[in-house]
Amino acid sequence: MTTALLWFRRDLRLSDNPALVEAARSADDVVGAFCLDPALLGPAGDARRSHLLGCLAALDESMDGNLVVRTGDPAVVIPELAVEVGAASVHLAEDFGPYGRRRDDAVAERAVDAGMELVRTGSPYAVPPGSIMNKAGSPYRVFTPFSRAWRDHGWPEPTRRPSKIAWRRAPGDPIPAPPDLAGVDLPPAGEAAARTRLDRFLRTGVRDYDEARDAPGADATSRLSPDLRWGTLHPRQILARLGRSGAEQTFATELCWREFYADVLFHRPESARESMDEAVGSMPWDRGADADELFEAWAQGRTGYPIVDAGMRQLLGEGWMHNRVRMITASFLVKDLHLAWQRGARWFMQHLVDGDLASNQHGWQWTAGTGTDAAPFFRIFNPTTQGERFDPDGTYVRRWVPELSDVPAKWVHRPAEGPDGLPAGYPAPIVDHAEERSESLRRYEATRSGMIS
DNA sequence: TTTTGAGTTGTTCGA
DNA sequence: GTCGAACAACTCAAA
Numbered sequence: 001m002t003t004a005l006l007w008f009r010r011d012l013r014l015s016d017n018p019a020l021v022e023a024a025r026s027a028d029d030v031v032g033a034f035c036l037d038p039a040l041l042g043p044a045g046d047a048r049r050s051h052l053l054g055c056l057a058a059l060d061e062s063m064d065g066n067l068v069v070r071t072g073d074p075a076v077v078i079p080e081l082a083v084e085v086g087a088a089s090v091h092l093a094e095d096f097g098p099y100g101r102r103r104d105d106a107v108a109e110r111a112v113d114a115g116m117e118l119v120r121t122g123s124p125y126a127v128p129p130g131s132i133m134n135k136a137g138s139p140y141r142v143f144t145p146f147s148r149a150w151r152d153h154g155w156p157e158p159t160r161r162p163s164k165i166a167w168r169r170a171p172g173d174p175i176p177a178p179p180d181l182a183g184v185d186l187p188p189a190g191e192a193a194a195r196t197r198l199d200r201f202l203r204t205g206v207r208d209y210d211e212a213r214d215a216p217g218a219d220a221t222s223r224l225s226p227d228l229r230w231g232t233l234h235p236r237q238i239l240a241r242l243g244r245s246g247a248e249q250t251f252a253t254e255l256c257w258r259e260f261y262a263d264v265l266f267h268r269p270e271s272a273r274e275s276m277d278e279a280v281g282s283m284p285w286d287r288g289a290d291a292d293e294l295f296e297a298w299a300q301g302r303t304g305y306p307i308v309d310a311g312m313r314q315l316l317g318e319g320w321m322h323n324r325v326r327m328i329t330a331s332f333l334v335k336d337l338h339l340a341w342q343r344g345a346r347w348f349m350q351h352l353v354d355g356d357l358a359s360n361q362h363g364w365q366w367t368a369g370t371g372t373d374a375a376p377f378f379r380i381f382n383p384t385t386q387g388e389r390f391d392p393d394g395t396y397v398r399r400w401v402p403e404l405s406d407v408p409a410k411w412v413h414r415p416a417e418g419p420d421g422l423p424a425g426y427p428a429p430i431v432d433h434a435e436e437r438s439e440s441l442r443r444y445e446a447t448r449s450g451m452i453s
Numbered sequence: 454t455t456t457t458g459a460g461t462t463g464t465t466c467g468a
Numbered sequence: 469g470t471c472g473a474a475c476a477a478c479t480c481a482a483a
Contacts, residue, residue, distance in 0.1 A: 142479050378475050379463045
């Protein structure tokens with residue numbers, strides 16, 4: 001009898017899982033394991049931890065209770081487990097993040113020392129990062145040409161779930177109970193729930209995606225981001241079911257953004273922390289007690305700008321925020337409060353159930369104007385105008401900011417200016433957008449001309 | 454080789 | 469009210 005160890009990481013599903021297919025093919029039985037790595041779980045925040053534990057419970061159930069969970073540093077835990085069960089090979093999907101690559105190299109080294117093979121099959125992407133280069137042989141730095149090359153490159157069809165897998169049991173830790181989330185409303189976790197979400201989106205949501213996705217009140221986005229984060233769905237499985245209609249291809253482009261940012265992070269791992277554009281990144285950001293107070297108002301949804309506050313409260317309330325509102329709130333932190341994007345990015349990563357390092361950090365860099373293919377710095381979102389354009393009747397802001405429930409639509413995005421004044425309990429704007437916009441442009445101009453370094 | 458046009462998500466100002 | 473220009477600078481790919 002030969003045994004293979006399958007190490008699950010962010011591919012918590014049994015269908016279309018190439019590493020699983022390879023593990024099952026190469027041995028008589030398979031030990032399926034997940035390692036609870038404190039280095040990853042620490043910064044994840046309760047929402048993402050809780051969702052992960054839900055995904056693990058669902059995976060365990062679909063494996064008839066055979067998932068082996070161990071806790072600790074994977075570089076120690078995984079080779080130990082492999083030796084313990086007498087595995088000839090360790091199978092996994094390739095991880096392209098900065099931490100994941102270091103971790104997997106460390107595991108590979110010890111596995112080889114122990115006389116077994118580490119086999120990487122597949123990845124969480126339709127096209128693995130690093131696969132697409134421009135004609136000059138360097139990575140793309142602009143999205144549109146990348147997306148053309150990405151479509152030209154193509155991807156394999158999803159594979160079927162192996163009909164029968166001989167799971168082998170091994171001792172493990174119980175799956176921890178999810179942390180107490182005090183009112184945070186998370187989506188159902190696991191592969192079956194993901195499939196249900198995808199089915200529903202394809203049946204009803206994707207048709208109007210082109211238009212409706214921008215309206216946070218309509219809640220017309222796919223809500224598949226947590227599934228892509230943990231691999232309860234693979235992007236291939238989505239792409240295979242998208243037709244050629246404009247709306248469906250718009251959605252495919254959104255998946256491509258995820259792959260583009262993973263590609264950028266793969267080539268520039270330090271961009272998870274540092275601004276890619278050093279000039280813009282070296283602008284003077286505010287610090288100190290006043291800055292802390294502004295940050296806290298932003299984080300808790302008490303800025304006095306309804307769309308910003310609604311977004312930040314949605315983040316705390318369901319561990320998720322509508323994408324347009326992510327841009328608005330991020331722009332507000334960077335351009336109106338003059339705080340470094342890294343600070344906002346960290347808060348998002350702590351609270352997002354879908355928090356993905358590449359998408360999150362580069363989404364922030366895009367807004368801050370420091371990233372690859374970033375928005376020009378002068379493109380500063382006006383939170384009032386954005387609210388009025390994308391949430392005209394105030395459905396979204398009233399859902400998350402109950403203080404505004406009785407403010408008429410005309411004033412709901414500028415309550416302080418309405419005839420009745422500010423509703424009880426809702427703060428006045430903590431900064432004046434027009435002033436802070438000018439201030440941002442002034443700092444930018446000063447940085448560019450070298451007056452401040 | 455050089456040139457040219459286009460490039461996710463915006464805002465403001467002045468005609 | 470609508471519309472175009474200005475707001476920078478650089479990458480990429482086609483001509």
